[in-house]
Amino acid sequence: MSKIVVIGSTVCDVFVYVDRLPSREGDTHIRRQEMRLGGCAFNVAHFLHQTGLPYQFVSPVGKGLYGDFVRQELSQLGMTSTIDLSGANGCCYCFIEEDGERTFLSEHGVEYSFDASWLEGIEIEPTDFIYVCGLEVEEATGEELVEALAHLEGQIVFCPGPRGNLIPRERLDKLLTLGPILHLNEMECLALAQTEEVEEGVLRLSSTTQNVVVVTKGGEGVIAYDGSWYDLPAYASQVVDTVGAGDSHVAGLLAALHVGFELEQALDFANLVASHVVASTGVHLERNLYHTYIKQLKEGK
Structure with missing residues (x-):
């Protein structure tokens, strides 16, 4: 059975709520x-884990206060990491204002590092998806990560994130030429494509990757391009905080594509997942919602 390989960090988030x-x-x-x-x-x-879809999580965990917290919490979730490093974990301070908008201040530790040996023993098939985030690519070991991706089968799904334009250009170009599906928001699209219009940015990025480009638009939904344009509205929700909105959206998209949804249907499912996340505190949802998602994925709607 095909699976989703998720490469990247597990972080201790310190949420600070202010007016x-x-x-x-x-x-x-x-x-x-x-x-x-x-x-x-x-x-x-975590979304894939809760919905029971097959996945492989490649995530290093270090030492110290934050590393101990991450290790303990992962164990309680049944998501124990096998990559145990001697350096310290960092953390992310997440400031949440009254309207739900967030500001991040991050201290990166060993959780953002990468070593190609971590992929040894993982059989990655052409039908697998491989998720990777721009934060790991930006790090000093990002060059090794891109080199490893170049030698893997499977469909890369790349989320550049808000610092994607800070990735060394040669490294970024090499990753884009591997043909990833791109998932990013409007500001990230403009910065990465170096354009002033989102649609122009999408076309420019698509011409490089020769693959799907997905751009989330917050309360306005999502657009995507795969040679044809898609424009799907968001589901109405009362925003509590926006932390993890993009992560939940791409998780929903991956889950839907994995079970065989067409792109338009997968985008709609991703919108639904994201609407529930922004309407709750944090990224972890009520268990009954995951059961609902499983049912929808099994039924294909």
Whole structure:
């Protein structure tokens, strides 16, 4: 059976909820703070884990306060990592304002590193999907990651993220020529394609990858291009926080494509998943929602 290989970090997210971020030299009280598992790759793998789809999670875990937290939480979820490193894990401070918008301050540790030996023993077939995030590609070991991807079978799904344009250009170009499906938001599309119009950016990126380009548009839904244009509206939801919205969207897209949905149907399913995530605190949803997703995937709708 085909599977989804998820390569990337598991992070300790420290959520800090405030009415509004203060300006420089300002001062404010927070409403509350929480520690949770996060990281783009983890968020994708966790969705697949909860829906019971076959996946392989390649995610290093280090030492220290945050590494111990990640290891313990993964174990409780039944997602134990086999990559145990001696360096320290970092963390991400996620500031959530009253309207749900988020601001990240990250300290990267060994969780963002990569070693090609971690893929040894994993059989990756042409029918498999391989998820990778721009944050790992940007790191010093990103060159080794791209080189490893170049020698793998399977369909790469690349999420450049908000720092995708900071990836060394030669490295980025090499990855794009591997023909990944691209999943990004409007701002990321404009920055990566170096254009002023989203549609122009999509066409420019597609001409390089020769594959599907998916651009999420928040409350306006999603557009995509695979030689034909798709434009699907978002599902109505009350935004609580937007953390993990993009991760949940690509997770839903991957799940739907994996079970054989056509692109338009998969995009609609991804929109549905993302609408539930932004309407809740954090990325982890109520278990009954995962059961609903499983049913929809099995029924093909």
